[in-house]
Amino acid sequence: MELDKIVEKIVEESGVKKDEILRRINEKEKELSGLISKEGAAYIVASELGVNLLKERERRLKIKNIISGMNNIELVAKIAKISDIINFEREGRAGRLINMYLGDETGLIRLPLWNDECKIIENAGIKEGDVIKLSNVFSRENNGIVELRLGSRGRIEKVEDVSIELKDMPIIDSREFKKANIADIEKEGYYEVRASIVHVFKKSPFFYLCPLCNTKVEKSEDGFYCPTHKKIEPVKRLVLSTIIDDGTSSMRCVFFGDVAKYIIKDAEHVDEDKICDNVEVGKDFIIKGKAKLNEFSGEYEIIVSKVSNVKHKELIGELETIVKGLKE
Incomplete structure (x- = not known):
């Protein structure tokens, strides 16, 4: 369902004014760091207002x-x-x-x-x-x-009778990450950067999904409710939103699940309310992931799929090669 139709439906069923609905949608998109589209944010706002839009469409992801x-x-x-x-x-x-x-x-x-x-x-x-x-x-x-x-x-x-326009992205296998400086990332694709985490956004590091349809759900007074499947026991997912810097520029970088645990000191034992404080800020990592345009900020960010420590012996070898090339 297109955004304007979603907003129209929410206004009709909730009685809330259109300007207020749009304000809430923008706030929800900002809260989720651009990880969902405006339409996705609108569905969450509708759910919070008790408006069930899921009956208007089949339950599909992008x-x-x-x-x-x-x-x-x-x-x-x-x-x-x-x-x-x-x-x-x-x-x-x-x-x-x-x-x-x-x-x-x-x-x-x-x-x-x-x-x-x-x-x-x-x-x-x-x-x-x-x-x-x-x-x-x-x-x-x-x-x-x-x-x-x-x-x-x-x-x-x-x-049959459905037309889809493909996003212009290269088809790559699971090992093709282009090494790049952050300053040179100007289009969507799969990249490898060596950078340090310089900031962690201090918000809840968890979100919750319905195990049956993967809809993001919020906790109410008597538990978690999915608009489609009613009261459920949600799947808890870890997410950390950060800023990374490699000396050429900085950008937002989002870590999920086990990848997020990798950047947390003593991840298996840290208290949940201390997770953001235990992220290894200032440490260099090799970060691989997909760069995409954040629709809210208008800037590129990396959704991380793999992270590892910098292998200093390999780094020294690379630097020696560069120095040798300059001398020649």
Whole structure:
């Protein structure tokens, strides 16, 4: 549903004035650091006002909002590329793999099909350029990149009469991160930067999701409620929003889950209310992730998929090579 129609529906059912609704949507988008679209923020505002918009649409995610660890994902996307069949042998058994790259107007994501799953492409009669609907799939991280998995419950079906314009992004595998200075990041893509954390935004480091539909939920007096599934036991996810600096420039950098734990001192034992204070501010890290434009701030930020300590021996070797080149 488009934003203006969402706002119109909220005004109609809640009785709250349009200007106030728009103000709340902007505040919610700012609160979530641009991690969701304005439409997503509007759905949250509607839920807070007791307006159920989910009955107006099917429960689907956009690719840019998919993070590792989600279940029961429903997605409508266009097939950007289907790889050739890769035949391999593992532990004496033959196997097959097809990589399917899916896109929508927000991004691209990989869906690997293993062994018997490869038959789905032939049975469903799908090809590059087709629009498909995925149901009951889940997301996992592979070598630092979030991708989809079909699993035993996942379904793929071809969708007719739906047009999707793909976001202009390169299709890359899970190991291709371009080394860059922060100052040189001027478009969306996958980057590796060496930078230190210089600031941590002091807000709650957790958010909560409905385990059935992955909707962000808020706590009320008697527990957590999802607009669709009513009272639920939510999935708790860690998120840390930071500013990083590499000497050329600075930018916002967001860490989720186990990746976020990596930058916390004594992560397994620190009290939850001390998490932000225990982030290793000032320490250099190798950070790999996806740079995207924050719709609220108008600036690029990195959604981190992998973080590691700087290997100083390798760094010294790189510096020696640079110095040698200058002398020559």
